[in-house]
Amino acid sequence: AKKIEANIHAKVKCYDCHTKHAVKLAKEFAKDQVKACLNCHKNKTLQHYSEGVHAKNNITCESCHDGGHNVKMISKQEVSVLCGRCHGDHEKNFKNSIHQTVMRAGNKIAPTCTDCHGSHTTVSGKISVESKACLECHLDEKKFPGENQGSARFVAHYRTSIHASVEKEGLLEAAGCVDCHGDHTIQNLDNPKASTSRAKLMETCGKCHRDIVVNFKKSKHGQELAKGNEKAPTCTDCH
Secondary structure: OHHHHOOOOOOHHHHHOOOOOOOOOOOHHHHHHHHHHHHOOOHHHHHHHHHHHHHHHHOOHHHHHHHHOOOOOOOOOHHHHOOOOOOOHHHHHHHOOOHHHHHOOOOOOOOHHHHHHOOOOOOOOHHHHHHHHHHHOOOOOOOOOOOOOOHHHHHHHHHOHHHHOOOOOEEEEEOOOHHHOOOOOOOOOOOOOOOOOOOOOOHHHHHHHHHHHHHHHHHHHHHHHHOOOOOOOOOHHHH
C-alpha cells in the first residue's frame, strides 16, 4: 500500500486496474498488462503504441515505466539512460553530442531521444525523423533567430536545395540533415570534430561525391587545402 501511495498511480483506485468483483491475481493481470494500461491511457500517441517497433519487439509499458505498484513517470533527463538499456551505442554517442551538452548545461528545450524519435509512436525512418524532429525544431525562428549560419532562416534554404529534392530512379534520395551533420554524434558548428567543419568537409561530401573529391584532392585547390592553407577553397566555398 505504501508503494502505491508514493507513485504516479496514487490517486487510482485499486479496482480501476484489478476490477471490482472478478479480481485478477497479479500474475494473471501481467499477462495482458499493456491492454489494461491502454484502457485508462487513451491519449492518441499511447493508443498507437501497438503499431510501433517497441510493441513488435515486446517492449511493454513495464519495460520502461516499471509496473505493479512501482509505476513511475520518466523525466526528460532520464530518457537517454532509459533508452540506453537497449540502445547502448547510441546513448554513448548521444552523451557526447551538442544536444546532450546543452541539456546538461540547463537548456530546457534541448532534445533527447523521444523528441526526435517519439516515445509510444516510435519514428525510425530517416526522412520521418528529419521532417518531424530536425526541421520542426530548427525552422523555429523563436529558437533560432537571426540570419546567420545555424539560424532558422539559414536552415530554411535547405528545402530549396538540390540536396532536398534529388531523385534516383523515381525515388527520393535526398541528402538529409543526418547525412551531413550526423545523428547522435552531431556536434556544434565550431567544433573541429564536427562533420561539417572545414577539416572534415571533404570526408563528409565524399560520402556521396567520392569521385569528385578524389579529383579535387589532386587539384591545386585540394593540394593547398591539404597543406593547411586557410585561403584555399573547399566544397562549400564554391557550391
